[in-house]
Amino acid sequence: MGETITLHGRPISRGVAEGEAIVTDKALSFIAAAITNDEGIVRMDGHPLQGRSVMGKVLVYDTDIYSTGAGLSFYTKWKIDKSTPRAIICREMHNIGGGFTIYTGVPSIDRIREGLPWDLIGDGDWVRVDSERGIVEVTKRS
Amino acid sequence: MNLTDADKRKLDGGEGRAVQHAMEHLVKMGEAFDAEEMVDLHTVHVFSDYRTVGDGGVNFYENLVNMGGHISLPSSCEPMSMDRNHNDQFDWPDGYEEGQQKIVDALATLGVQPTFSCTHYLNANVPKFRSNMAWVEGNATGFANTVIGARGNREDAVTSPLAGIARRIPKYGMLDPGNRVGDCLVQIDPHLIERIGGEGRRTADFEALGAVIGDFAYDRIPVVTGLPDYMQNEELKALVTACSPAMTTTLMLLVGISPEARTLEEAFGGKVPKDVDTIRVTEDDLREMYGKLEQTTKEDVDIVISGCPFKTLQEVQELTQQLGARKVADGVQFYIFTDRITFNMAEDMGLVDKIEAAGALLTTDTCSWCMPVETMFGPDKVIASDSMKMRRLLAGDGKPTWRYGTLTDVVDAAVTGKFKPRRWN
Numbered sequence: 001m002g003e004t005i006t007l008h009g010r011p012i013s014r015g016v017a018e019g020e021a022i023v024t025d026k027a028l029s030f031i032a033a034a035i036t037n038d039e040g041i042v043r044m045d046g047h048p049l050q051g052r053s054v055m056g057k058v059l060v061y062d063t064d065i066y067s068t069g070a071g072l073s074f075y076t077k078w079k080i081d082k083s084t085p086r087a088i089i090c091r092e093m094h095n096i097g098g099g100f101t102i103y104t105g106v107p108s109i110d111r112i113r114e115g116l117p118w119d120l121i122g123d124g125d126w127v128r129v130d131s132e133r134g135i136v137e138v139t140k141r142s
Numbered sequence: 143m144n145l146t147d148a149d150k151r152k153l154d155g156g157e158g159r160a161v162q163h164a165m166e167h168l169v170k171m172g173e174a175f176d177a178e179e180m181v182d183l184h185t186v187h188v189f190s191d192y193r194t195v196g197d198g199g200v201n202f203y204e205n206l207v208n209m210g211g212h213i214s215l216p217s218s219c220e221p222m223s224m225d226r227n228h229n230d231q232f233d234w235p236d237g238y239e240e241g242q243q244k245i246v247d248a249l250a251t252l253g254v255q256p257t258f259s260c261t262h263y264l265n266a267n268v269p270k271f272r273s274n275m276a277w278v279e280g281n282a283t284g285f286a287n288t289v290i291g292a293r294g295n296r297e298d299a300v301t302s303p304l305a306g307i308a309r310r311i312p313k314y315g316m317l318d319p320g321n322r323v324g325d326c327l328v329q330i331d332p333h334l335i336e337r338i339g340g341e342g343r344r345t346a347d348f349e350a351l352g353a354v355i356g357d358f359a360y361d362r363i364p365v366v367t368g369l370p371d372y373m374q375n376e377e378l379k380a381l382v383t384a385c386s387p388a389m390t391t392t393l394m395l396l397v398g399i400s401p402e403a404r405t406l407e408e409a410f411g412g413k414v415p416k417d418v419d420t421i422r423v424t425e426d427d428l429r430e431m432y433g434k435l436e437q438t439t440k441e442d443v444d445i446v447i448s449g450c451p452f453k454t455l456q457e458v459q460e461l462t463q464q465l466g467a468r469k470v471a472d473g474v475q476f477y478i479f480t481d482r483i484t485f486n487m488a489e490d491m492g493l494v495d496k497i498e499a500a501g502a503l504l505t506t507d508t509c510s511w512c513m514p515v516e517t518m519f520g521p522d523k524v525i526a527s528d529s530m531k532m533r534r535l536l537a538g539d540g541k542p543t544w545r546y547g548t549l550t551d552v553v554d555a556a557v558t559g560k561f562k563p564r565r566w567n
Contacts, residue, residue: 012174027390032194033511033536045537063361066387066535068278069194069220071298076198092361094390095175095315099298102170 002140007120008113009089011131012098015107017087018128021138022057024049025118029066030074030100037076040083058127059085060117064094074100087129089117089136107131143172143312144179152308160211164304171301172312181313183215185269185292186306187262187277188254189299190219191512192242199299200241203248206303211252213306218257218267219249220279221452221479223512225505235517252303258507259481261452263290264375266483271401274317276305280386281379281451281531283316287393288382289375291401293317296385296392316393322402323363323411324395327420328355330368334425339377342464342550343565345448345457348380349530350431350546351423355381356388358421365395365409373399376454383451387534429566435533435546436563443526445519445542446470446556447510448549449479450529458488458504462496464553470501471559478502479509502556516540526555 026048029035034044040055064070077083084106090097093110101108109131114120121127124141145153153169155162172180189195195202223242224234250256257266260279269275269286275294277283286292295315297305305311315321330351338347355364373381378399385392395403403409410418448461458480470476478497480488485506488494497504510519515536519525523542527533528551533544547555547563555561 010174013170032196033515033541034538037196041539043539043541045534045541047538050539063390065390067194068280068296068302068386069189069191069299071278071300071302072189072195072199072202073299075202075300076196079198079201080196093174095171095295095301096298098171098174099167099301102174103167103300 002142004137004139005120007136007138009109009134009136010111011109011134012093013101013106013108014131015105016130016132017107018126019056019058019086021060021121021123021125021127022049022052022054023060023118023121023123025062027063027065028061029064030070030077031067032073034066037073037081038083040077054085055083057085058087058089058129060089060121063090063092064096068096070096071100075104078104078106089121089129091117109134109136112136143169143177149180149310158210160206160209160307163209164308167301167304168308168310168312172314175312175314177312177314179313180310181274181317183276183305183309183311184273185267185275186213186215186217186302187267187279187282188219188303188306189278190245190249190258191221191223192238192245193223193512193514195245195299197241200244202300203245203252206307207248207251211307213253213303215306215309216267217254217306218259218262219254221258221260221508221512222246223508225508228503228505231503233518235514257481259452261379261481264454274311276302276311278302280392281383283392284382284385284394285379287316288396288400289378322393324365324409325362326359326364327418328358328364328366329420329422330366331422331424332368334423334428335368335370337425341460343548344377345380346528346546346548346565347428348377349383350428350435352381352384353388353530354423354427354431355394356384359389359391361390363391363393363395365397365403365406367397367406369396369399371398376457379451383531387531425566432546432566435530437537437543438524438545440524441560441562442524443474443545443555443559443561444523445525446474446476446552447525447527447529447532448552450509450511450532453478453480453484455484455487458484458493461549461553462493464550465500468500468557470556474556474559476502476556477510478504480504480506482506511535515542526552526561528552
């Protein structure tokens with residue numbers, strides 16, 4: 001295991017979850033047309049995560065873009081397909097992401113005080129999000 | 143967050159389980175986004191299409207019905223996943239019609255007006271200046287915030303119906319007047335204004351201009367100067383379409399047009415900030431955006447799409463004139479999208495007969511975005527469209543390839559099977 005750092009942010013959806021990080025500095029949408037419901041695979045045109053799955057990961061991205069329908073596409077991913085990330089960290093949480101993480105109880109957090117989340121968390125790092133306390137613990141991939 | 147006694151009564155279940163369920167979510171939303179209080183809600187617009195909301199969405203709406211939920215405010219709903227008047231023209235996946243019908247039934251029980259439209263703000267659910275909205279749909283919230291001065295975020299598909307049931311919403315984002323001030327400045331070059339728009343060109347030109355503004359503003363509120371003093375609803379509809387997918391925010395302060403931007407200073411909350419981030423948009427920027435929206439140089443097209451956001455009656459008339467007596471080429475599918483109100487008027491005017499005689503299809507209640515394009519159209523197809531919104535939202539892995547042009551360009555492509563863009567050359 002590598003070094004562990006602790007970050008601090010604004011809790012959006014309160015809870016605790018941990019998993020392997022998948023990281024982008026770009027915006028994302030959870031609509032079915034942009035991230036598939038069944039496997040959580042990113043299908044957005046030219047997106048750096050295109051072809052990769054967010055299912056079961058701790059997902060780091062900029063903010064929510066595109067359709068407001070993401071609220072119920074995310075709910076289907078959570079309720080039916082079990083394909084959501086375990087937790088979400090955004091630079092700035094859009095109210096779209098706030099709506100679907102709060103309703104499903106998937107922990108989410110934004111406004112990391114120590115800097116931009118993609119500068120502090122790398123792909124494959126193990127990340128524990130405690131949005132009850134507004135804390136993110138990052139164990140760097142060794 | 144400060145709650146009134148009436149809010150607390152709703153939260154404690156005094157108005158039934160559905161209202162309590164809704165308030166529990168809304169209180170968490172307000173606390174997460176630092177709202178100090180809730181405000182009365184005046185209008186609701188919710189999601190409808192099975193392709194987007196899926197079986198989870200069916201479960202969500204049926205759960206609200208089972209809890210006794212009801213929306214008694216002025217309301218409307220997004221397009222659904224199918225045009226049930228033209229079912230024979232589409233090949234839906236198994237279970238699609240049944241899933242869609244469950245949503246239609248649940249929305250009816252909840253009391254949502256069956257508009258199935260993304261342009262309800264022009265005819266069926268029209269807010270006023272300072273109305274508080276819980277609306278999904280970026281072009282709609284963009285128009286209502288920007289042109290009317292109504293207040294609302296691009297609310298997500300879960301929160302909108304819950305706010306409708308509770309008749310309250312946290313005062314956050316665009317619902318808080320203190321947040322409705324500009325962050326950056328867009329100056330439109332007068333030479334561009336001389337050439338932009340016009341018959342057969344206005345939709346694509348103003349959607350592309352919106353994309354230039356939106357890509358610059360991204361998560362900020364742009365103040366825009368240099369637009370004509372008077373703009374048609376169709377031009378404004380096209381411009382604010384950028385509120386999704388280009389921007390993550392949903393207010394453009396158009397100086398001289400937006401009610402909260404009578405002057406440049408007012409748009410910035412009283413004083414233009416020193417060193418405000420500024421761009422000047424010229425003809426070159428629009429030409430470049432047209433180029434960016436093209437994914438291929440292939441001339442042969444399989445599908446032509448127009449009507450995102452939905453067409454107004456004036457736009458249906460414009461398209462019919464562009465089409466004239468010509469016929470759609472063999473092997474090309476030409477889809478035009480509008481709502482049922484506009485369709486009925488177009489039918490009365492004989493426009494539907496003309497469009498169908500040409501071999502094109504004017505649909506109601508739906509659009510390509512709400513359909514399963516991967517399975518219906520597939521990645522090998524080339525689509526020509528004058529909609530920047532559709533082009534951006536429906537591109538990517540497993541999806542068709544897009545060409546972007548004016549209405550004149552795409553109607554010609556439907557008739558000849560060849561897309562030959564002529565704008566801004």
